[in-house]
Amino acid sequence: MRINCPLCGERDRREFYYMGAADYLDRPAEGDLDGIHKYLHIRENPAGVTRDLWHHEAGCSSWLVIERNTSTHEIHSVTLASEVAK
Amino acid sequence: MGYNAFQILKEGLTGNKGWRPAWRDPEPKSEYDVIIIGGGGHGLSTAYYLAKNHGITNIAVIEKGYIGGGNVGRNTTIVRANYFLPGNSEFYSHSLKLWENMEQDLNYNAMHSARGLINLFHSDGQRDAFARRGNMMVNQGDDAILLDREGVRKHLPYLDFDNHRFPVYGGLYHPRGGTARHDAVAWGYARGADQLGVDIIQQCEVTGIDVKDGKVRGVQTSKGPIRAKRVGIVVAGRSSQVAAMAGLEVPIESHVLQAFVSEGLKPAIDHVVSFGMGHFYISQSDKGGLVFGGDIDFYASYAQRGNLPMMEHVMEAGMSLMPAIGKAKVLRSWGGIMDMTPDGSFIIDRTSVEGLYMDCGWCYGGFKAVPASGWCMAHLMAEDRPHEVAAKHTFDRFRTGEAIMDEEGTGSQHNLH
Ligand SMILES: Cc1cc2nc3c(=O)[nH]c(=O)nc-3n(C[C@H](O)[C@H](O)[C@H](O)COP(=O)(O)OP(=O)(O)OC[C@H]3O[C@@H](n4cnc5c(N)ncnc54)[C@H](O)[C@@H]3O)c2cc1C
Ligand SMILES: [Zn+2]
Numbered sequence: 037m038r039i040n041c042p043l044c045g046e047r048d049r050r051e052f053y054y055m056g057a058a059d060y061l062d063r064p065a066e067g068d069l070d071g072i073h074k075y076l077h078i079r080e081n082p083a084g085v086t087r088d089l090w091h092h093e094a095g096c097s098s099w100l101v102i103e104r105n106t107s108t109h110e111i112h113s114v115t116l117a118s119e120v121a122k
Numbered sequence: 123m124g125y126n127a128f129q130i131l132k133e134g135l136t137g138n139k140g141w142r143p144a145w146r147d148p149e150p151k152s153e154y155d156v157i158i159i160g161g162g163g164h165g166l167s168t169a170y171y172l173a174k175n176h177g178i179t180n181i182a183v184i185e186k187g188y189i190g191g192g193n194v195g196r197n198t199t200i201v202r203a204n205y206f207l208p209g210n211s212e213f214y215s216h217s218l219k220l221w222e223n224m225e226q227d228l229n230y231n232a233m234h235s236a237r238g239l240i241n242l243f244h245s246d247g248q249r250d251a252f253a254r255r256g257n258m259m260v261n262q263g264d265d266a267i268l269l270d271r272e273g274v275r276k277h278l279p280y281l282d283f284d285n286h287r288f289p290v291y292g293g294l295y296h297p298r299g300g301t302a303r304h305d306a307v308a309w310g311y312a313r314g315a316d317q318l319g320v321d322i323i324q325q326c327e328v329t330g331i332d333v334k335d336g337k338v339r340g341v342q343t344s345k346g347p348i349r350a351k352r353v354g355i356v357v358a359g360r361s362s363q364v365a366a367m368a369g370l371e372v373p374i375e376s377h378v379l380q381a382f383v384s385e386g387l388k389p390a391i392d393h394v395v396s397f398g399m400g401h402f403y404i405s406q407s408d409k410g411g412l413v414f415g416g417d418i419d420f421y422a423s424y425a426q427r428g429n430l431p432m433m434e435h436v437m438e439a440g441m442s443l444m445p446a447i448g449k450a451k452v453l454r455s456w457g458g459i460m461d462m463t464p465d466g467s468f469i470i471d472r473t474s475v476e477g478l479y480m481d482c483g484w485c486y487g488g489f490k491a492v493p494a495s496g497w498c499m500a501h502l503m504a505e506d507r508p509h510e511v512a513a514k515h516t517f518d519r520f521r522t523g524e525a526i527m528d529e530e531g532t533g534s535q536h537n538l539h
Contacts, residue, residue, distance in 0.1 A: 056375065076464070078373055079362070079536065081374055082362075088421070106376070
């Protein structure tokens with residue numbers, strides 16, 4: 037699997053650290069215990085297209101939102117998390 | 123038909139014409155007392171113990187593919203009880219005892235082989251941790267022996283003891299650990315359940331779960347609707363999708379785990395050896411193939427194949443621990459879907475829908491659990507209260523933070539196990 041970092045270009049998967057569902061960008065409000073539980077533990081976990089967070093650890097160190105298919109390993113888009121979170 | 127030496131002799135002398143299918147192939151009835159979704163190891167053992175221990179025999183096991191086609195037939199077959207944390211340790215201890223009696227109980231040869239398992243350690247700190255784990259195992263009534271470097275050398279002379287990065291300091295030896303023939307476990311439970319009256323319905327996919335007024339009423343399948351007041355979801359890698367059919371969200375992320383097998387070789391590796399620091403473990407099958415693997419691929423995936431970086435990592439770790447295996451040719455590799463929970467431990471629990479139960483989150487370690495999982499899930503479904511050795515394995519532990527079972531000590535978060 038190769039990932040096309042918007043800053044560094046196409047790189048080997050080994051340069052990236054996987055964090056998990058892009059839900060991590062939507063932090064629940066403080067004190068919202070149900071929201072925090074969902075945020076930390078509950079996953080949609082689709083067999084198909086998903087969005088998740090990766091860190092270009094051995095590259096430019098950006099956080100990326102990657103849209104990809106969990107059944108085929110096809111990557112549809114790679115966006116800087118800072119753009120998505122705006 | 124019972125299997126025994128006389129039968130084998132008789133069939134051998136009469137052209138093997140008398141063997142019969144090991145289980146029936148029935149059409150589904152319109153209603154059952156219990157439906158189990160998923161005919162993997164756990165679903166089949168659940169049905170078997172519901173019938174055997176609780177006298178509930180009007181059961182259907184519904185499997186979308188064929189028995190043994192899921193992870194029960196894709197794993198590296200390791201059976202052990204060397205867990206550490208309360209909750210896990212008594213459960214796996216219970217499971218190993220059931221393994222030791224399984225073949226007699228099922229009248230089926232599952233080729234369970236207690237060949238001994240050795241977990242290597244490579245530092246003083248790791249030795250202390252393993253000594254503590256060994257004490258835990260002995261306290262729970264299982265066996266553990268702490269081996270020093272020379273002790274390991276006696277059992278495993280072929281290791282590279284002076285491995286530059288992780289020299290071998292010793293190992294925790296678990297003599298009752300070993301392997302079993304994975305498909306045979308599914309077949310044995312299928313036959314046992316069938317003989318007690320359970321209908322095993324293959325090539326039938328559950329496509330919906332009927333819920334009314336907060337209670338489960340039955341399921342929709344590719345062979346039509348089937349009613350039941352109690353339904354168990356036991357689908358391993360597909361837990362999220364099947365739970366969603368009942369409107370449930372679960373704390374699971376699916377990952378791929380790969381395994382490899384070499385060409386058949388003369389017997390060389392007598393034990394199961396695990397090299398945690400390098401993420402590598404190996405045993406030799408009765409056919410002679412070296413069976414080995416390592417870590418999960420570490421990102422959500424439903425592809426039943428892996429990716430090359432982890433493959434390379436496993437090969438490198440294997441070569442650095444056992445340089446001699448470098449000459450063996452790898453015959454095959456494959457992947458299975460792991461239903462990973464945040465703390466790496468499983469869930470056997472009720473759901474918010476009355477009559478609907480789940481057995482899931484087996485991560486990369488559920489093969490050894492097959493008998494105890496079925497035993498505890500059957501208990502839960504029959505009595506509507508948890509069995510004592512699985513009582514900590516609830517959905518709620520993530521919300522409350524109580525009884526989190528993070529065996530690896532890495533944290534209770536999806537991408538860390
Ligand atoms: C490579 C690899 C190595 C492993 N090594 C070990 C090991 O050494 N030791 C160990 O203890 N564990 C190991 N495991 C883990 C172990 O294999 C699993 O935890 C365990 O097999 C999962 O339970 P199961 O047998 O019930 O799953 P499965 O056999 O996958 O059963 C689930 C069944 O549900 C069916 N299903 C899904 N959806 C539906 C539906 N909608 N309708 C009907 N049926 C459905 C599937 O077709 C499948 O047959 C390994 C796993 C892998 C992949
Ligand atoms: Zn980059």
